[in-house]
Amino acid sequence: MVGRSVIKGNVIRIAGGKYKFSRSRDIEGTVRLLTVKRDACGDFFVYLICDTPEVRRETGMGESIGFDFGFKGAMLAAEDPKNDIPGPSFFRRQKNAIARANRKLSGKRTGSHNREKARLELVRLHRRVANRRRAFHWELARELCKKYSVICLEDLNLKRMQTGHGKKAADYGFAELVSILEYVSPQFGTAVVRIGKFFPSSQLCNVCGFRNKEIKDVRIRAWDCPKCGAHHDRDRNAAKNIREEGLRILSEKQATA
Template identity: 30%
Template sequence: MKVVMYKSFVVRIYPDEVQENFFTNQFGCCRFVFNTFLDAKKKAYTENMEYLSFYDCSAMLTELKKSKTWLKRVDSTGLIESLKNLENAFNRFFNQISKYPRHKNKYNPVQSYKTNNINNNIRIKDKFIRLPKVGWIRFRTHQKITGQIQSVTVKQKASGKYFISILCKNVIRHIFKSNNRSCGIDLGVSRFVTINTGKIIQFPQQNKIIQLNNKIRRLQRKLSKKEFSSKNYNKIKKKIAQTYEKIHNILDYHFYKIAQQLTEKYQVICMETLNIKGMLKNSRLSRSIQEKSWHMFTKNNRTKRAYEHGRTLIHIDQWYPSSKTCNNCQYYNDKLKLNNRTWTCPQCGNTHDRDINAAKNIQREGLKKI
């Protein structure tokens, strides 16, 4: 079965020196437009009680280009998208979703701009992609980019690498053949993933992750002794960003494989909703919890795998006592402590492994929602 959808493909690009300079100028111009019209909106409201709409700002931008001629050298679509981002930021502020918009900073570790596909000015040929006012850039990807290109977002990460996110329309997703199998997943610290069948998946490359985290600590100690924004400061800061990126790539690869295995086998996947903020208040476990990247794992299951292949992902209530409830007779053991890895139900006499019992309860509770 094939279903049409939108999908973004994130690929790495390799610009030459001229193209890198263009991206630096484009990022700077987008920041300038955002900050200038943020001040203009604030001034118009405080002095005249007027609100400048997106169309007012767009007309003012046209006039601004006459005096700031360097704004004409970059992609104009990217500047318009900055105005749209500013408008969305104010809408989120008015709807009490986020705080009042702040100025963009050139020291932000991630710089980006967005451009739209107009009259086929963005197209792909072999391993090259053409961007407006940039030309052809070589990119690398392991997946086939399909569908109609809608827009492209160019990003420069803290490590100095360039990536683009290509949003495509009419992408065909391949849905797995449906079955009646379901599973419950319990996430933990000592055991990363426990499935109700008794299968345990340990945290990927634990020793490698520990080594990289120790390297980050050493580099951060060196960074604290350097003068801010000096050459040596920026060198160490870049090394820290590259090490973080290594950790992210390792986890993303292994989480992707785990999610692929689960979605191929099970039609319904039930997971617990974790109160991570509350759990981080435990000073003994906060670092271990943070390093497990539970949010990243659930995101791989939710957006990258379950939706793409037509599977159902269910999150149960975070306050459901999955570990303290007997999966056989539903007896609630309120005396169970965190260090009790096994316990015997006083009502039915069954002995439970804490994590497997929780996974079974999560499965049963999740299937109730269907």
């Protein structure tokens, strides 16, 4: 057990020395284990393992939501725009910074001191992006689990990722977000339901169930159902279908449990 006195604000005491550190996350619960690691850039990181009081809630008591992974517009698109999760602006800002650092590196002579400096700068930037993204994912996962008791998502579709969405998917780190969400959700009593990737969430009319195969074309952002005439925004309609399919899967699971 590590006493709380080891950490005071942003100062940590290790082996008699006092060190300032920047906090990537709030410390919750009691610190059980503290590890210090040094990475390839020569910087030190403090890792804390904490015991947190476990709160388990019954599933299915609160609101449910379906999210479509957004490649245009919001990062996660919901049925109701007010529940959308926008992509944080730092992703784009830092991407530009990485592009700049890359250009700088390519302008330096091989083997030169300046090249090594530029390389290190690039490595640092990549790390900073990864750290901020991870912190954002953890915060978002907790926020979502506090708000919803059922969260329905599509399984990440590798084929869809390859058709031009790959970069965006990698930037947002959807796969990492989903795994963090699945890790965090039991503490909140939230069920995360993954919809099979063959479920045509974008193509089904949410009103009448008609399947419109033309919607496979991802450039179509809005459409009218040829059968019932309902007007659909691509992502909103998909999010609705994902939520309904998720609830169906969940009730099936609960019936067999």
